[in-house]
Amino acid sequence: MTLEPGYFAAMYAASPDPWGFTDRWYERRKYDITLATLPRARYAAAFEPGCSVGVLTARLAERCDDLLACDGSAAAVAQARRRAPGARVERRTLPDEWPDGAFDLIVLSELLYYFDDADLARVLDRATAALRPDGTVVAVHWRHPVSDYPQTGDAVHAALAERPLHLAAAHVEPDFRCEVYTARPVPSVARAEGLV
Numbered sequence: 001m002t003l004e005p006g007y008f009a010a011m012y013a014a015s016p017d018p019w020g021f022t023d024r025w026y027e028r029r030k031y032d033i034t035l036a037t038l039p040r041a042r043y044a045a046a047f048e049p050g051c052s053v054g055v056l057t058a059r060l061a062e063r064c065d066d067l068l069a070c071d072g073s074a075a076a077v078a079q080a081r082r083r084a085p086g087a088r089v090e091r092r093t094l095p096d097e098w099p100d101g102a103f104d105l106i107v108l109s110e111l112l113y114y115f116d117d118a119d120l121a122r123v124l125d126r127a128t129a130a131l132r133p134d135g136t137v138v139a140v141h142w143r144h145p146v147s148d149y150p151q152t153g154d155a156v157h158a159a160l161a162e163r164p165l166h167l168a169a170a171h172v173e174p175d176f177r178c179e180v181y182t183a184r185p186v187p188s189v190a191r192a193e194g195l196v
Helices: 005-014 023-038 055-061 075-082 118-131 153-162
Strands: 043-049 064-073 089-093 104-110 131-142 166-172 176-182
Touching: 005 075, 023 131, 023 166, 023 176, 043 055, 055 064, 055 075, 055 104, 064 075, 075 089, 075 153, 104 118, 118 131, 118 153, 131 153, 153 176
Parallel strands: 043 064, 043 104, 064 089, 104 131
Antiparallel strands: 131 176, 166 176
């Protein structure tokens, strides 16, 4: 079953930063890698569901004209709003409250393994449908099993790979994987800048 909002409420009640996003070198490094894999320097309209306390959100806002971020936890949303004033941060529960509109960047970071098979399919369907023709999806997930989670990081990346998207970049290491997909094939960054 998809993890219920109460699971996350209990996590944030126990700690304001239950996954250590603000102080772990592992997290800072992962965010650096995530941002480095994006094929464009700037995005017009971006969506980051499951933004938690907004550490990545604040960094994404620097590269986006308009960034909508959301989380199902009121405590997380309050922190993210303070940390990322350049973003619109809303309380939403997915997949039911997926926003209207189209995006040229969708960031699925440490999120997809919280969904059961049916809800995972709905989230991926909505992400694919909401992607602009020149759009980018980045997915980043922990690879070690967590007994509470309905999915593993590798399983959700395998499900994403089945979508009608094009793999543009991949970074895989024992702890996490980061993959970038585009709505259509795009030239490499070097080719796009005329270097090759």
